[in-house]
Amino acid sequence: MSHIPSPRTLDLLIRNVHLCQEHSSELGRLYDVGCADGMVVKARLVTQKQRDILLGFGTEHFDPDLDEDGMQWNSTTTVIDAGGRGMLIPGLCHAHIHLDKCFLLDRCTLETGDFAEALAVTTAAKAMFGTNQDDLMERGRRLILESVASGVTAMRAHVEIDSTVGMTCLEVGLRLKDEMKDKCEVQIAAFAQDPLFQMSGKPTANLAYLVDASQTDGVEAIGSAPYVEPNRNAAKQNIEYLFDLACRRGLHLDFHLDYNLDRRTEPLIWDVLSELKSRIKQGQWKPTQQLCIGHATRLTLWGPEEWHRYVQTVMDLPVTLVGLPQSDMYMMGRDMSSPPRSTLNVCQLEREHMIKAAMAVNNVSNAFTPQGSADPLGLCPLAVALLQAATDRDCRRLLEAVTINAREAIGLQSHRATNGAQGEVYRRLRLFPVVGRRADFVLLHDNREIQSAVCTPCYDRTTIMGGKVVCRRQSNVTFLS
Numbered sequence: 001m002s003h004i005p006s007p008r009t010l011d012l013l014i015r016n017v018h019l020c021q022e023h024s025s026e027l028g029r030l031y032d033v034g035c036a037d038g039m040v041v042k043a044r045l046v047t048q049k050q051r052d053i054l055l056g057f058g059t060e061h062f063d064p065d066l067d068e069d070g071m072q073w074n075s076t077t078t079v080i081d082a083g084g085r086g087m088l089i090p091g092l093c094h095a096h097i098h099l100d101k102c103f104l105l106d107r108c109t110l111e112t113g114d115f116a117e118a119l120a121v122t123t124a125a126k127a128m129f130g131t132n133q134d135d136l137m138e139r140g141r142r143l144i145l146e147s148v149a150s151g152v153t154a155m156r157a158h159v160e161i162d163s164t165v166g167m168t169c170l171e172v173g174l175r176l177k178d179e180m181k182d183k184c185e186v187q188i189a190a191f192a193q194d195p196l197f198q199m200s201g202k203p204t205a206n207l208a209y210l211v212d213a214s215q216t217d218g219v220e221a222i223g224s225a226p227y228v229e230p231n232r233n234a235a236k237q238n239i240e241y242l243f244d245l246a247c248r249r250g251l252h253l254d255f256h257l258d259y260n261l262d263r264r265t266e267p268l269i270w271d272v273l274s275e276l277k278s279r280i281k282q283g284q285w286k287p288t289q290q291l292c293i294g295h296a297t298r299l300t301l302w303g304p305e306e307w308h309r310y311v312q313t314v315m316d317l318p319v320t321l322v323g324l325p326q327s328d329m330y331m332m333g334r335d336m337s338s339p340p341r342s343t344l345n346v347c348q349l350e351r352e353h354m355i356k357a358a359m360a361v362n363n364v365s366n367a368f369t370p371q372g373s374a375d376p377l378g379l380c381p382l383a384v385a386l387l388q389a390a391t392d393r394d395c396r397r398l399l400e401a402v403t404i405n406a407r408e409a410i411g412l413q414s415h416r417a418t419n420g421a422q423g424e425v426y427r428r429l430r431l432f433p434v435v436g437r438r439a440d441f442v443l444l445h446d447n448r449e450i451q452s453a454v455c456t457p458c459y460d461r462t463t464i465m466g467g468k469v470v471c472r473r474q475s476n477v478t479f480l481s
Contacts, residue, residue: 009036009037010034010035010036010041010042010072010073010077011035011036011037011076011077011078011467011468012034012035012036012077012078012079012080012439012464012467012468012469013032013033013034013035013073013077013078013079013080014032014033014034014035014080014082014088014441014443014464015032015046015079015080015081015082016030016031016032016046016081016082016083016084017030017031017032017033017082017086017087017088017443018030018031018082018084018086018087018088018448018449019031019033019043019087019088019431019432019433020087020089020396020399020431020432020450021449021450027448027449029045029046030045030046030084031043031044031045031046031088032044032046033088033433033441034073035439035464035467036467037467038438038439038466038467038468039435039436039437039438039439039467040433040434040435040436040437040438040439040467041435042435043432043433043434043435078468078469080443080462080469082443082445085445085446085448086443086444086445086446086447086448087443087444087447087448087449087453088433088441088442088443088444089151089399089403089431089441089442089444089453090403090404090407090431090440090441090442091151091152091153091154091403091440091441091442091463091464091465092147092150092151092152092153092375092376092377092402092403092406092442093152093153093154093155093376093402093403093406093407093410093412094147094152094154094155094156094157094360094361094374094376094406095156095292095320095322095358095359095360095405095406095407095409095410096156096158096254096292096294096322096324096360096361096362096409097143097147097155097156097157097158097360097361097362097363097364097374098157098158098159098160098191098362098363098366099140099143099144099157099158099159099169099173099176100126100129100136100139100140100158100159100160100165100169100172100173101122101125101126101160101363101366101368102139102140102142102143102363102364102365102366102374103139103142103143103364103365103366104122104125104139104365104366104367105365105366105367105370107125108121108122108125108366108367109121110367110370113330113334113367113370114331114334115259115331115368117367118331118366118367118368119193121367122366122367122368123164123194126160126164126165127164129164129165129168129169130165130166130168133168133171133172136168136169136172137172137175137176140157140172140173140176141176141179141180143364143374144157144176144180144183144184144186145183146364146373146374146375147184147374147375148180148183148184148463148470148471149461149463149471149473150373150374150375150376150377150378150442150461150463150473151375151376151377151442151444151461151463152184152374152376152463153184153185153440153441153442153463153464153465153470154184154185154186154187154407154410154412154440155184155185155186155187155410156187156189156221156252156254156292156409156410157173157176157177157186157187157188157189158189158191158223158254159172159173159188159189159190159191160191160192160193161190161191161192161206161209161210161212161213162192162193162194162205162206162209162210163194163204163205163206163209164194166209167209167212167213167216170188170190170213170216170219173186173188174188174216174218174219177218182465182470183465183470183471184465184470185412185465187220187221187252187410187412188218188219188220188221189219189220189221189222189223189252189254190210190213190214190216190219190221190222190223191222191223191224191254192206192207192209192210192222192223192224192225193224193225193228193256194206194228195228195229195230195234195238196210196224196229196234196237196238196241197229197230197234197237197238198230198234199230199231199234201233201234201237207241210222210224210245211245214245214246214248214249214251215249219251220251220252221251221252221253221254221292221410221411222242222245222246222251222252222253222254223242223253223254223255223256223292224238224239224242224255224256225255225256225257225259226238226239226255226256226257226268227256227257227258227259227260227268235268235271236268236271239255239268239271239272239275240275242255243275243276243279246289247279247284247285247286247289250286250288250289251289252289252290252291252292252410252411253289253290253291253292254291254292254294255272255291255292255293255294256294256295257269257272257293257294257295257296258295258296258297258298258299259295259296259297259298259331259332260297260298260332261297261298261300261301261332261333261336261339261340261342262298263301265298267296267298267299269293269296269298269299269310270313272291272293273313273314273317273319276291276317276319277313277317280317285318288411289318289411290318290319290320290408290409290410290411291317291318291319291320292319292320292322292409292410293319293320293321293322294322294324294360294362295322295323295324295327295328296321296322296323296344297328297332297342297343297344299321299344300340300341300342300343300344300345301340304352307349307352307353307355308353310353310355311353311354311355314355318411320356320357320358320405320408320409321344321349321355321357321358322344322357322358322359322360322406322409323343323344323345323346323357323358323359323360323401324343324359324360324361324362325343325359325379325382325383325386326361326362326363326369326371326372326379326382327362327363327368327369328342328343328344329341329342329343329386330368330369330370330371331368341386341387343386344357344359345387346358346359346383346387346397346398346401346405347383347387347389347394347397347398348387350397351393351394351397356400356405356408357401357405358401358402358405358406358408358409359376359379359383359398359401359402359406360376360379360402360406361373361374361375361376361379375457376402376406377402377453377454377457378457379398379401379402380395380398380399380402380453380454380455380457381454381455381456381457383398383401384398384454384455390451390455392450392451395450395451395453395454395455396431396450398454399431399450399453399454400430400431403431404430404431413437413438431450438466439464439466439467440464440465440466441463441464442461442462442463442464443461443462443464444457444458444460444461445458445460445461445462446458446459446460459473459475460473460474460475461473
């Protein structure tokens with residue numbers, strides 16, 4: 001049993017802050033949240049007496065160093081007083097982001113903007129990676145720091161492994177993982193963007209690099225893009241081989257999958273799920289492993305029957321779908337007269353099928369995704385319009401998609417609900433700073449409730465990782481006469 005330290009040893013105290021409330025009747029409530037040894041050790045409602053004094057309605061003095069419930073702190077405790085204005089939410093998480101391909105847009109000339117061109121110009125840019133590791137470090141460091149400033153406390157960072165870059169991107173990724181360990185939990189995924197097999201079924205040179213990468217200390221996940229293979233048989237080979245590697249080392253598995261809008265194409269998701277069930281049955285898949293499916297735009301063409309089949313298939317399986325709306329909407333449907341909303345509808349998936357999905361940024365400033373920032377919360381206003389989802393419940397779903405669902409997607413923690421009354425309580429506490437959980441948060445200084453955080457997320461933020469403040473982002477506005 002893990003030891004939860006006494007409140008008298010608080011490392012961090014966040015006072016007078018709003019939390020993610022379930023009902024509108026609770027919106028005015030303020031809380032104090034205490035953290036020690038990286039964990040939440042106290043989350044309590046501020047009394048009406050204290051709140052009146054805070055807001056200027058009371059005159060009675062109370063000792064700020066010792067409250068009536070014994071929550072105590074001293075000069076070594078970091079105290080943040082939100083003053084009844086800010087809102088504390090779980091730390092943001094990149095469930096899917098490419099560390100090595102960021103900030104390349106100024107090196108690419110776009111003429112068509114389609115996927116084939118993005119792949120070609122990025123491959124050309126990658127040819128220079130091996131001769132300029134300082135550039136890789138600088139761009140990767142910038143991505144991580146911008147992410148942390150926005151409130152990201154954990155990320156799955158894909159680094160490419162192939163005959164063009166060799167192990168260079170992996171080496172840089174592991175260096176950045178170590179350099180940033182006190183600011184962000186960087187989970188390195190060795191990713192094969194290029195084909196692993198030929199038309200004949202023989203392996204390409206890329207496969208040997210991926211095998212080596214999977215055996216490298218510090219790598220926690222491996223992934224591939226089966227849709228780039230020359231035919232369907234090669235795509236299935238890709239899937240099966242990736243499962244072999246993941247099971248051999250106990251790694252998480254991450255597929256870029258079914259990235260198309262072609263009804264004539266049978267989705268590969270069924271092959272992936274069949275393989276997962278087989279590996280579990282054979283005892284090869286460990287309970288700690290998680291399967292992540294990114295893009296999956298082909299699934300947006302499904303009707304109720306196909307989604308019902310999916311729900312029945314994935315029941316109790318460690319699988320999370322991750323929509324990448326900025327990339328999906330930019331790339332998909334270019335040859336269609338009326339392109340659909342070609343990204344996973346995370347709100348509808350939960351509303352109609354009880355599927356908890358995540359959303360992620362994917363790329364920042366490159367040919368695959370030229371627009372957008374490294375801020376996962378910035379995906380939420382886009383999703384509000386794109387998915388027509390602004391109700392209280394849908395806003396809650398969107399916030400979960402870039403926080404706790406994203407963490408579950410990369411295997412960092414589980415928030416799977418149980419049935420009945422216990423499941424209802426667990427669902428309500430998903431966004432709450434529950435005692436005993438890791439203290440990863442972002443304080444939104446100018447938002448007070450979920451709907452405003454999702455529809456109009458504020459700029460000023462404080463990022464907290466493991467109960468320690470790692471970044472404070474503040475705007476500086478000056479009006480000139």
